[in-house]
Amino acid sequence: xxxxxxxxxxxxxxxxxxxxxxxxxxxxxxxxxxxxxxxxxxxxxxxxxxxxxxxxxxxxxxxxxxxxxxxxxxxxxxxxxxxxxxxxxxxxxxxxxxxxxxxxxxxxxxxxxxxxxxxxxxxxxxxxxxxxxxxxxxxxxxxxxxxxxxxxxxxxxxxxxxxxxxxxxxxxxxxxxxxxxxxxxxxxxxxxxxxxxxxxxxxxxxxxxxxxxxxxxxxxxxxxxxxxxxxxxxxxxxxxxxxxxxxxxxxxxxxxxxxxxxxxxxxxxxxxxxxxxxxxxxxxxxxxxxxxxxxxxxxxxxxxxxxxxxxxxxxxxxxxxxxxxxxxxxxxxxxxxxxxxxxxxxxxxxxxxxxxxxxxxxxxxxxxxxxxxxxxxxxxxxxxxxxxxxxxxxxxxxxxxxxxxxxxxxxxxxxxxxxxxxxxxxxxxxxxxxxxxxxxxxxxxxxxxxxxxxxxxxxxxxxxxxxxxxxxxxxxxxxxxxxxxxxxxxxxxxxxxxxxxxxxxxxxxxxxxxxxxxxxxxxxxxxxxxxxxxxxxxxxxxxxxxxxxxxxxxxxxxxxxxxxxxxxxxxxxxxxxxxxxxxxxxxxxxxxxxxxxxxxxxxxxxxxxxxxxxxxxxxxxxxxxxxxxxxxxxxxxxxxxx
Numbered sequence: 267x268x269x270x271x272x273x274x275x276x277x278x279x280x281x282x283x284x285x286x287x288x289x290x291x292x293x294x295x296x297x298x299x300x301x302x303x304x305x306x307x308x309x310x311x312x313x314x315x316x317x318x319x320x321x322x323x324x325x326x327x328x329x330x331x332x333x334x335x336x337x338x339x340x341x342x343x344x345x346x347x348x349x350x351x352x353x354x355x356x357x358x359x360x361x362x363x364x365x366x367x368x369x370x371x372x373x374x375x376x377x378x379x380x381x382x383x384x385x386x387x388x389x390x391x392x393x394x395x396x397x398x399x400x401x402x403x404x405x406x407x408x409x410x411x412x413x414x415x416x417x418x419x420x421x422x423x424x425x426x427x428x429x430x431x432x433x434x435x436x437x438x439x440x441x442x443x444x445x446x447x448x449x450x451x452x453x454x455x456x457x458x459x460x461x462x463x464x465x466x467x468x469x470x471x472x473x474x475x476x477x478x479x480x481x482x483x484x485x486x487x488x489x490x491x492x493x494x495x496x497x498x499x500x501x502x503x504x505x506x507x508x509x510x511x512x513x514x515x516x517x518x519x520x521x522x523x524x525x526x527x528x529x530x531x532x533x534x535x536x537x538x539x540x541x542x543x544x545x546x547x548x549x550x551x552x553x554x555x556x557x558x559x560x561x562x563x564x565x566x567x568x569x570x571x572x573x574x575x576x577x578x579x580x581x582x583x584x585x586x587x588x589x590x591x592x593x594x595x596x597x598x599x600x601x602x603x604x605x606x607x608x609x610x611x612x613x614x615x616x617x618x619x620x621x622x623x624x625x626x627x628x629x630x631x632x633x634x635x636x637x638x639x640x641x642x643x644x645x646x647x648x649x650x651x652x653x654x655x656x657x658x659x660x661x662x663x664x665x666x667x668x669x670x671x672x673x674x675x676x677x678x679x680x681x682x683x684x685x686x687x688x689x690x691x692x693x694x695x696x697x698x699x700x701x702x703x704x705x706x707x708x709x710x711x712x713x714x715x716x717x718x719x720x721x722x723x724x725x726x727x728x729x730x731x732x733x734x735x736x737x738x739x740x741x742x743x744x745x746x747x748x749x750x751x752x753x754x755x756x757x758x759x760x761x762x763x764x765x766x767x768x769x770x771x772x773x774x775x776x777x778x779x780x781x782x783x784x785x786x787x788x789x790x791x792x793x794x795x796x797x798x799x800x801x802x803x804x805x806x807x808x809x810x811x812x813x814x815x816x817x818x819x820x821x822x823x824x825x826x827x828x829x830x831x832x833x834x835x836x837x838x839x840x841x842x843x844x845x846x847x848x849x850x851x852x853x854x855x856x857x858x859x860x861x862x863x864x865x866x867x868x869x870x871x872x873x874x875x876x877x878x879x880x881x882x883x884x885x886x887x888x889x890x891x892x893x894x895x896x897x898x899x900x901x902x903x904x905x906x907x908x
Contacts, residue, residue, distance in 0.1 A: 298557070300335050302564040303548055312548050315559050318401070320393035322377055323559075324552045326904055329366075329883040332556045333906035335546075339563040340587045342571050342580060343542065344732045345760050349535055350514040350892075351591055353465045356529045356544055356566055357518070358898030360468035361390055362459050366885065366901075368788070368894050371463055375471045375526060375551070377445075385454040385842035392445045397549040398524035402476050405444040411475035413439045415482050416509060421502050422482070424512060425815025426801065427469070429461040432840055456842035460791055465895040469511060474524045481505040513769070515762055526551070528561040528903040535568070542568040552903055562906035574734050578602075581876060584609040588884060588897065588905075590616060590875025595735050596665040602876060609876070616873035616890035621782030621795055622673040622866030623664065624736055626650070626743075628725070628776045630863070631808035631822045636717050637775065640706070642825075644862050649701035651690040651865040653750045654743050658693075660868050663738045668868035673795035674855075676784040676869060681852055686859035687869075698750045706751075715751040724753040726775045728767055731758040736778050739867060768804050772820075777804050781892050784869060790838065790851050792893050795866075796858035797835045798828065805864050831857050880907045 299307055299315050306312040341355060361376040373379070376390045396404045416422050417430060430437050432453040440448040449458070461467055479485035481492065481504050489501035498504050510517030521534035529544035536542075544566045552560040569585070571577045574592040581589055582605045593602075594616075606612060628641040628650075640646055656670035674687035706723060708716040715723045725747070729736050740756045747754035759767070768777045781802070783789040793799065798806040799813050808822025813832050815821060824832065834857065838850040875897075877884050885900045 318549045320395040320551050322393055326552050327555050328904045332554050333562045335562050336564055337907050339566045341566055342569040342577050342586050344571055344577055344592050349518045352518045354895040354898050356527050358895050359471055359526050360463050363463050364894045364899050366899055368889050385456045386451045388449045390447055394445055396551050398474050399530045399547045399549055400524040406441045406447045408473055408475045409447050409470050410441055412470055412473040422505050428814040454840045454842045457839045464893045471526050477524055478509055481508045513765055529566050540570055561903035574732055582609050587878045587881055592732055594874050611876045611878045613874050614877055615887040618870040618872050619783055619889050619891045620780050620870050621784045623868050623870045624739055624778050625673045625795055625864045625866045626778055627805035627864050629774055630806045631772055633772050636719055645701055646705055647862055648690045649698045652694045653698035654746045655693040656867050659739050659742050663735055667871035671869045673782055673864055673866045679785040683855045683859055686855055695750055702750055709751055713751055714753045722753050726755045726757050728757050728774050728777050730761045730764040732761055769801050795864050796854055797831045882906050882908050
């Protein structure tokens with residue numbers, strides 16, 4: 267059970283989401299065998315379903331009604347680098363998860379958890395008899411392996427788990443028995459469980475020791491030889507590839523690694539240019555209220571499409587069952603609306619939670635010292651902000667839905683900060699020119715400004731080409747920047763290349779992205795635009811690395827005011843008291859307003875998605891988020907077709 271006296275957000279009992287317990291003997295009597303797996307059971311390849319389930323499966327009450335096993339979920343992936351989307355559809359299986367309305371936390375892989383009043387000690391109990399997709403037991407040995415072989419190993423870790431630290435000191439892991447372990451911090455860590463529930467933070471449930479240990483030199487002295495056989499320089503590169511924590515492409519392209527997810531890749535993304543196919547996990551640990559093992563769908567079939575235009579066409583033709591990413595733009599809504607009958611689909615609503623529709627992000631850790639100095643001049647960033655006509659962009663791209671705003675909290679939220687939201691949003695090219703004249707007054711014959719070395723001030727925004735609304739906004743923004751003497755350009759690329767250049771490089775000038783959060787505790791967890799704390803802070807990758815891994819050679823020590831902001835955020839996440847959390851977050855937001863690290867366009871209007879009319883159990887309205895990875899917490903394992 268969860269301690270409920272301190273933080274209302276983490277309070278959500280299993281009963282609130284329809285989970286229940288039933289004696290293990292009862293499952294053997296009530297759980298039928300999947301027709302999809304029956305031949306494997308009959309041949310002896312698989313044990314009967316009652317032996318594949320844990321002693322206490324997680325019982326899910328279907329949203330609308332109990333369904334039946336079978337059929338395909340027809341889906342699609344855009345381009346070669348959109349695999350981060352998979353956490354939304356089949357990759358959200360943390361120990362503890364957000365509930366359906368994002369108001370609290372519930373058990374998931376963990377059978378139960380508790381936290382002491384000081385938020386220094388967290389105890390988790392796993393399900394007895396829980397197994398990986400290959401039938402091997404999932405126990406605390408896997409948790410211990412993650413802790414030893416990855417988190418605490420400087421050769422393999424990427425320093426991306428700062429929330430496992432307090433005051434620079436890592437949490438201690440104490441294994442009690444095969445099902446129980448404790449995470450003990452040297453001081454309060456008030457957001458630890460919420461972070462565990464955040465998308466892609468579920469590393470404890472992604473690390474099968476029995477599969478991965480052969481790739482780590484500490485567990486297998488022949489690991490270097492295995493690496494060379496695989497064409498890699500050392501066991502470190504091999505282990506990092508196999509554990510897949512570097513990025514989502516690496517993780518989901520490995521179909522050999524056992525999983526706890528509802529579906530297992532038989533044909534992983536990247537192995538075919540046409541399709542990726544995931545089939546039901548025989549050992550999945552959830553059942554419905556009738557005792558039927560989930561998931562309902564036997565397979566998830568992803569068509570690999572080149573771009574959003576192809577995806578839109580396939581959606582209009584009824585080839586995609588559920589979709590909102592990449593196609594559900596304001597511009598596409600009329601054609602999608604008109605084609606509902608032809609495509610045999612309807613709409614669902616997404617309540618937007620992003621901090622902005624798009625944030626412009628100059629690289630404040632640029633390798634070029636002249637550009638680095640210019641980009642770090644706050645007045646330069648402010649001048650660029652007033653140089654863009656946000657209302658024109660909102661009218662053209664979002665059909666007038668929205669109002670000019672910086673990346674910020676939504677108005678009406680208790681933490682709303684008007685300065686943060688509204689400063690430098692008024693379109694004023696004369697003011698922009700005046701501000702730029704004071705910083706870079708010299709111009710060439712074409713009116714473009716020249717830096718201190720006599721070079722044209724050029725800013726190349728590198729953009730993920732699947733973000734069509736970004737491309738549309740930049741078509742308008744670029745001439746606005748050019749009108750004040752900045753040689754702005756846009757370079758589009760496949761998502762995988764964008765990830766490589768922007769998430770892990772320092773040579774790019776600038777980029778743009780969305781996400782972040784605009785309200786409540788979600789903004790405290792995803793504060794990317796307010797303080798550089800993780801590799802989603804594309805405006806300051808070196809500063810973010812300094813926050814997570816200050817000894818890394820690629821880390822860049824921030825200026826004092828940014829370092830102070832990082833320390834304040836560190837204090838925030840260590841705070842267990844809600845009033846203290848709000849007080850510190852309010853100061854984080856005020857500091858962010860003063861630092862002016864990024865600038866945006868508009869808070870996002872509510873969105874939408876399409877769902878085929880025969881799909882059952884999808885929520886008709888849900889938050890649109892990546893941290894709560896829409897539609898993951900709607901439990902795709904209980905979707906089926908009537």
